[in-house]
Amino acid sequence: MSVYLDHAATTPMFDVAIDAMNASLRKLGNPSSLHTEGRSTRKDVEDAREKIAQAIDCLSSEVIFTGSGTEADNAAIKGLFWHTDKKVIIVSSIEHHAVLDPAHWLVEHEGAELIEIPVNSSGTLDLDFLKKVVAERRSEIALISVMHSNNETGVIQPITEVVQIAEDIPVHCDAVQSFTKVPLSFKELGLFAMTISGHKVGGPLGIGALILRRAVEIPALLHGGGQEREIRSGTLNAPSIVAFAAAVEVHLYDAKKVAALRDSFESGVIAARPDAVINGKGAHRLPGISNITFPGTQSDSLLLLMDSQKVSCSTGAACTAGVHRPSHVLMAMGLTDVLSQSSLRFSFGTTNTEADVAYALSVLPGVIERGLAANAVGRK
Amino acid sequence: MRIIAAMSGGVDSAVAAARAVEAGNEVIGVHLALSSNPQKYRSGARGCCTIEDSHDARRAADVIGIPFYIWDMADEFHEGVVENFMSEYKAGRTPNPCLRCNEKIKFAAVLDRAKAMGFDGVVTGHYARTRESENGRTLHRAVDPLKDQSYVLAVLNREQINGAIFPLGDTEKVDIRKEAQARGLAVAQKPDSHDICFVPSGDNAGWLRERMGSEVGPIVDQDGNKLGEHKGAYTYTIGQRKGLGLTVPTEDGSPRFVLKIEPVTNTVVVGSREDLAVTSMRGERPIFCGPEVGAAPLRGFVQVRAHGAALDCTYYMENSQLVAELDQPLLGLATGQAMVIYDGDRVVGSATICETA
Numbered sequence: 001m002s003v004y005l006d007h008a009a010t011t012p013m014f015d016v017a018i019d020a021m022n023a024s025l026r027k028l029g030n031p032s033s034l035h036t037e038g039r040s041t042r043k044d045v046e047d048a049r050e051k052i053a054q055a056i057d058c059l060s061s062e063v064i065f066t067g068s069g070t071e072a073d074n075a076a077i078k079g080l081f082w083h084t085d086k087k088v089i090i091v092s093s094i095e096h097h098a099v100l101d102p103a104h105w106l107v108e109h110e111g112a113e114l115i116e117i118p119v120n121s122s123g124t125l126d127l128d129f130l131k132k133v134v135a136e137r138r139s140e141i142a143l144i145s146v147m148h149s150n151n152e153t154g155v156i157q158p159i160t161e162v163v164q165i166a167e168d169i170p171v172h173c174d175a176v177q178s179f180t181k182v183p184l185s186f187k188e189l190g191l192f193a194m195t196i197s198g199h200k201v202g203g204p205l206g207i208g209a210l211i212l213r214r215a216v217e218i219p220a221l222l223h224g225g226g227q228e229r230e231i232r233s234g235t236l237n238a239p240s241i242v243a244f245a246a247a248v249e250v251h252l253y254d255a256k257k258v259a260a261l262r263d264s265f266e267s268g269v270i271a272a273r274p275d276a277v278i279n280g281k282g283a284h285r286l287p288g289i290s291n292i293t294f295p296g297t298q299s300d301s302l303l304l305l306m307d308s309q310k311v312s313c314s315t316g317a318a319c320t321a322g323v324h325r326p327s328h329v330l331m332a333m334g335l336t337d338v339l340s341q342s343s344l345r346f347s348f349g350t351t352n353t354e355a356d357v358a359y360a361l362s363v364l365p366g367v368i369e370r371g372l373a374a375n376a377v378g379r380k
Numbered sequence: 381m382r383i384i385a386a387m388s389g390g391v392d393s394a395v396a397a398a399r400a401v402e403a404g405n406e407v408i409g410v411h412l413a414l415s416s417n418p419q420k421y422r423s424g425a426r427g428c429c430t431i432e433d434s435h436d437a438r439r440a441a442d443v444i445g446i447p448f449y450i451w452d453m454a455d456e457f458h459e460g461v462v463e464n465f466m467s468e469y470k471a472g473r474t475p476n477p478c479l480r481c482n483e484k485i486k487f488a489a490v491l492d493r494a495k496a497m498g499f500d501g502v503v504t505g506h507y508a509r510t511r512e513s514e515n516g517r518t519l520h521r522a523v524d525p526l527k528d529q530s531y532v533l534a535v536l537n538r539e540q541i542n543g544a545i546f547p548l549g550d551t552e553k554v555d556i557r558k559e560a561q562a563r564g565l566a567v568a569q570k571p572d573s574h575d576i577c578f579v580p581s582g583d584n585a586g587w588l589r590e591r592m593g594s595e596v597g598p599i600v601d602q603d604g605n606k607l608g609e610h611k612g613a614y615t616y617t618i619g620q621r622k623g624l625g626l627t628v629p630t631e632d633g634s635p636r637f638v639l640k641i642e643p644v645t646n647t648v649v650v651g652s653r654e655d656l657a658v659t660s661m662r663g664e665r666p667i668f669c670g671p672e673v674g675a676a677p678l679r680g681f682v683q684v685r686a687h688g689a690a691l692d693c694t695y696y697m698e699n700s701q702l703v704a705e706l707d708q709p710l711l712g713l714a715t716g717q718a719m720v721i722y723d724g725d726r727v728v729g730s731a732t733i734c735e736t737a
Contacts, residue, residue: 301497304408304449324452373496 002310003356007349008151008177008289009314013243014202016250021204021243031236032225041238048245055248056196056211057185064210064228065241069176069197071221072210073098075231076172076193077145079218081106083170086142090115090133092125092157093332094150098195099174100328103145117146122283123155123333127165134165141169143192148175148184152316152329152345153280154289156182163190170216176200176208180253181286186211198240202247207240254350259287261348261357266290268361273368279330279343288348291316293335297342297371300324305370306344309363314345381500382406383545386486387440387448389433391560391567392505392548394440398563399547400503401444407503409441409448412490414457414481415578436567443564451493453485460484462578469588469614472643473716476532476686477576479730483535483667491543501543508533509549510541517541519669521725522549531686534720534730537667585615597646599624602639602655613646619656619712626650637712657709663719663731666702673697673721673728681722682706684713684733695721695728702731 013021024044029037031045046060053060066072077099081089089103093116106112115133118126125146134141144166149156156178163171170192178184180201186194191213198207212218212231224233269276269292279291294302299315306313316327330340346360385397387409401407411434434450441448461480468475491502507522508530519541522528536544548556560568579587594611601607608626610616620638630636630652637656640649661682666673675697681690682704692707704719713736721728 300449300451301493304447305497307447308408324450370497374493377492377496 001355001359002312003352003360004312005346005348005352005356005360006312006314007352008154008200008345008347010199010205011202011349012351013199013204014247014250014252017203017243017247020246021239024239024242027238029238031238032227044242045236045238048241051245051249052196052209055251056179056194057187058194058211059214061229062186062211062214064212064231065236066208066210066232067206067237069174069195069200069208070098071232072195072197072208073172073174074102075210075218075221076195076212077102077143078106078221079212079231080143080170080172080193081110081112082219083216084142086140087111088113088115088137088140089142090117090130090144092117092119092146094119094123094152094329095145095147096151096174096176099145099147099172112142113140119155119332121334123150123153123280123329124283125157125162127158127161130162131165134169138169143170143172145172145174148173148178148194149182149286149289150280150329151177152289152327153283153291153333154286154347155280155283156285159189159191177286177289180248180251181255181258181288192216198244198247201244202250202252203244204240207237207244209244252350255287258348258350258352261352261354262288262290262346264354265346265348265357265360266292268357269364272361272365279333279335290346290348291330291343292346293330293339293343294368294371295339295342296375297368298324298375299341299344301374302344302367302371305367306363309367311360311363314347316343316345382498383408383501383503384490384494384499385409385446385503386490386505387411387437388505388573389436389440389567389570390505390573391557391565391570392507392553393437394444394505394565394567395556395560395563396503396505396545396547397440397446398444398565400545401446403547405503407444407446408499409437409444409446410490411437411448411450412453412457412485413450414453414485436570440565440567443566451490453489456489457481457485457578460489465576465578466588466592468716470592470643471716472613472641474617474714475716476718477578478532478686479535479718482532487536487540487544491540495543501545503545503547505548506533506546507548507553508546510544510546513670515671519727520549521722521727524552526687527553529686530722530725530727531683531688531718531720534669534718534727535667536669538669541669585612588612588615595646597648599626599648599650601636602649602651607636607650610648613641613643613648616641616648618714624648624650653711656711658706658711658713658736659709660703660705660737661713661719661733662698662735663702663704664700664734666697666700666729666731668729669727670729673702678723680724680728683720683722684710684717690722693721701734702729 029041031042049063050060053063089112107114117130146162172193174195176197179196194211196209199205222233277293303315315324326337326340383405385407387393438448461477465477506529507527509520510517521530575582598606599608607628616638636650639651677694677696682693683690693704695704715733717733718730720730
């Protein structure tokens with residue numbers, strides 16, 4: 001049997017989303033065209049926009065479709081920076097590279113100053129640190145970006161408190177991992193901007209959305225036909241948008257079931273390897289993500305061995321060449337370089353079963369044994 | 381067998397992996413990331429381990445239909461190969477980092493890790509052959525004399541040879557390219573890599589100067605008379621004639637050659653062509669791929685460069701050093717190079733040259 005435990009990377013598309021996408025692919029019409037076909041496709045897109053707006057509790061005009069979550073993050077960070085004359089960008093130290101890298105780019109090319117807010121050992125944002133920085137630098141801060149939950153550990157961040165501290169400073173939140181997994185309201189959180197992505201929620205790859213507060217106008221990243229509030233020009237990807245909305249509307253994610261599978265897996269791991277450490281265990285976490293350190297191993301060896309046993313999981317971070325790198329998230333939580341490279345992420349989804357958990361647990365001890373041996377010769 | 385295929389992204393290792401699969405093995409492709417700061421693209425025929433190379437390796441694995449992973453060996457490579465390369469030059473010797481990489485990385489770090497993970501061996505695209513004999517597995521030259529890489533594999537001990545699989549040794553390179561084409565491997569026409577992978581410019585002296593500085597020192601003749609100045613003794617090689625920048629001509633107008641590099645005094649000694657002649661050499665750290673050599677003199681061949689000639693010699697062990705006495709003198713032999721002894725086409729063993737006479 002093969003077991004897929006990498007749902008945080010991408011998760012199967014729901015059948016309704018595939019059906020909706022197929023139907024849309026067969027349909028003719030550019031949503032920007034004025035004739036019958038164009039209007040019909042445009043209607044599908046706007047129906048989809050409303051469904052997504054409803055799911056995330058925002059106005060439909062606040063949904064700006066993009067080609068990915070990364071694009072939405074880039075648009076938010078660069079857009080909110082260029083929106084003002086202020087130069088300070090504040091992010092958490094555990095952001096996804098889709099937030100960190102545009103922020104660093106702005107430092108290098110646009111004279112921005114970046115302040116990273118640390119997290120505690122459970123991976124939760126240090127609010128006191130944030131409070132202090134905001135109190136000292138308030139008038140200089142262009143934006144604050146803190147993710148809703150972390151993609152490596154699943155730890156949920158105190159966004160409500162962040163927005164309270166920020167007051168009128170624009171706050172962006174990367175909610176790619178949280179969307180549809182935990183309750184989420186753009187309006188109630190009081191955010192300026194939020195990022196979501198289609199393929200993490202049972203929709204297709206290649207579609208994301210920037211939720212941008214009404215009347216906040218940011219410079220366009222793509223210029224052209226003026227689609228999407230003139231922020232994101234380009235012919236609308238109707239089939240993917242329709243499928244994204246279909247996945248969100250049907251909402252098949254079963255948080256209770258997924259959390260039970262995750263918990264059962266974690267208990268089994270600790271029973272088999274009492275020295276294993278579950279990162280972020282003490283914090284409020286997403287139902288489906290489990291990040292575990294196996295001391296004395298190297299995660300790339302473990303991944304290869306798990307894969308050979310037909311269990312798919314993740315090492316977290318890799319550079320452009322595909323080389324495994326120490327995770328900045330785990331290191332921000334205080335893990336050493338070595339321990340952070342001894343960690344695996346298992347992420348569960350609605351399609352997983354108890355049998356999957358049992359199978360993964362049955363192969364894990366052998367994999368860890370071989371991983372320990374492989375690491376021991378490496379240090380010889 | 382379950383084996384790891386070390387895939388560089390080149391044509392040879394791709395075909396080697398494909399042949400290993402066809403031979404009925406369970407093969408997993410691994411690309412070694414040897415640079416912690418890889419370049420995006422290869423520049424010409426030089427270098428490896430670029431992002432483009434890892435992509436090529438991945439595509440080859442896809443076509444062959446095997447799993448593929450990247451192993452980060454950058455730290456091991458830096459410590460075991462790059463640092464050694466610098467310290468050898470600093471000590472006035474001329475190292476061969478490819479041998480060092482085979483000895484310390486490909487058939488040590490990788491093979492050991494593979495075995496610990498439950499694999500039986502490592503397959504590579506080296507051009508060499510192994511044979512099973514009553515004395516165990518032995519290492520032999522490849523059939524293609526232009527591609528033969530037995531020299532750079534002569535640092536492997538018997539245990540390492542037992543864990544190594546070289547499927548290409550029986551085929552000429554030109555046919556490997558044809559085979560790659562027939563197998564649909566996109567790397568079929570990718571240029572061969574030459575020179576030292578971590579010196580992508582090909583300018584060893586410049587690379588060394590950048591990292592080790594260029595301390596000016598004297599160039600002297602054999603009597604100690606100063607003839608000129610150099611910018612770092614370690615950038616010279618024994619036998620080098622060009623680039624000495626000497627303005628004082630010899631009496632008879634004959635050219636001067638680098639005879640000796642003295643790292644402690646940062647001195648380069650030059651002299652006539654005749655003074656370069658070497659008739660015997662001694663090597664330290666001997667490694668035997670097959671039966672060990674004893675004190676009794678034996679007849680065979682010695683090779684001192686990767687694609688150098690096999691020179692007739694008599695060889696034996698003395699004071700735990702490997703000695704080779706040449707039938708004909710050889711011009712310009714640097715310490716630090718590897719001497720590899722052959723018995724016909726069989727690799728007997730190797731040692732690092734520490735003394736010449």
